[in-house]
Every structure is written in structure tokens, then in C-alpha cells.
Amino acid sequence: MTDHRDPMRRCIICRQSLPADAMLRLIVDEEGQIWPDLLRQLPGRGAYHCMGDGCLSACSDKRLQVLKKDFSVVFPQWEALRLRIEHVLDKQQQRMFSRLGRTAAIGRDAVMHRLWNNAPVVLLLAEDAGDALVRQIQDAADKRGHAGDGCELVRVAGRDWLGRMLGRDQVAVAALDASAMAGKLKQYCVWYGRMKVSG
Numbered sequence: 001m002t003d004h005r006d007p008m009r010r011c012i013i014c015r016q017s018l019p020a021d022a023m024l025r026l027i028v029d030e031e032g033q034i035w036p037d038l039l040r041q042l043p044g045r046g047a048y049h050c051m052g053d054g055c056l057s058a059c060s061d062k063r064l065q066v067l068k069k070d071f072s073v074v075f076p077q078w079e080a081l082r083l084r085i086e087h088v089l090d091k092q093q094q095r096m097f098s099r100l101g102r103t104a105a106i107g108r109d110a111v112m113h114r115l116w117n118n119a120p121v122v123l124l125l126a127e128d129a130g131d132a133l134v135r136q137i138q139d140a141a142d143k144r145g146h147a148g149d150g151c152e153l154v155r156v157a158g159r160d161w162l163g164r165m166l167g168r169d170q171v172a173v174a175a176l177d178a179s180a181m182a183g184k185l186k187q188y189c190v191w192y193g194r195m196k197v198s199g
């Protein structure tokens, strides 16, 4: 991880250093409002959140006080910031799904079929997909040539949500061809899922 385009950053909550690309950048505007900078394009100094399970459930106005050291921040703010993060994640995922969804396998039969050929995929499985379907998909994924390799399984918010993302009613499972964008989308899905659980 010595790539200069992706420097290490320290999480404001757990103090752990990670590649900036694996973290959520936050910026503080002139009114002291904190905003998520998902694409890391906004000017100015940023602060970083690792978006790990523990750091999301531990995040609070009290923990965000650490930002006062470098920024003038208005409090309370965590609830507003949480909504902003969910909102940008939702919008960005929608954008990415509308590009990647065209080649996605949607629904059990299509996904099972996609799994039979061994091209790398990102599997998205709704939290409320149901045990039988989860087991079936998991088994099929495990049976592939390189079990666990080239086949990443991600639990996402729910059937309604995944359906909305893919322009359908409800979708319990979908498979995206592996790509840099699918990998990024997977990361956002994981973050979004954690936000929902910790909320």
C-alpha cells in the first residue's frame, strides 16, 4: 500500500490507518456542517472515517468532538451527518447500478446460471432473501472452481432496496460481472448495510 495516489489516512474514531480509498472522506463547510465527500473530490482539508462496523456504531456527537481540533464544527450533528452519508451512498449506488445493472444477472435462476460459468462475479444478496435461497446461492458459490475466490458475496439492505436499485419490484439476489466499478459499488453496499444496521 505504498501507492502515492492512495495515501494512508487515520480514522477519526478508531485512529487506525488505512488507504484513503478504503475510507469515507468528510469535509467541514464554512457553516461548520460536516459533509461526506464520497468521491474525494471536494477541495479543502478532509477527515476520514473507516466506516467499519465498530466505528459506525461508536460514532456519536461525543466522538465527533475530535474534529474540533482542526475544524470549527457545529454540534449536535451526527444524526444529520448520518442522513447525509446515507443519501450520498444511495445516490451513488443508484448511479452505479444503472450502469452496471444492464449486464447484471437478476433473480435466482439468472444468478445460478451466471455462477455455472466461472467468470468472476460480485454477488449481491438481500438481507431478507430467505435462508433457503441464501444456502443455495452460498453452495453454488462454494462449488465454483476457486471457492471464495473470484466470487464475492455481499449482503445488501433488502429486496425492496435491491429492486429499486435495479429498476425492478423486488430483487433477492443479483450478480454483477467483476470490475473495478463493481468492486467500488460492493464497498458502498457494505457501508450502506452497516449504516442501516447501526442506525
Ligand SMILES: [Zn+2]
Residues within 6 Å of the ligand: 011, 012, 013, 014, 015, 016, 049, 050, 051, 052, 055
Ligand atoms: Zn475507524
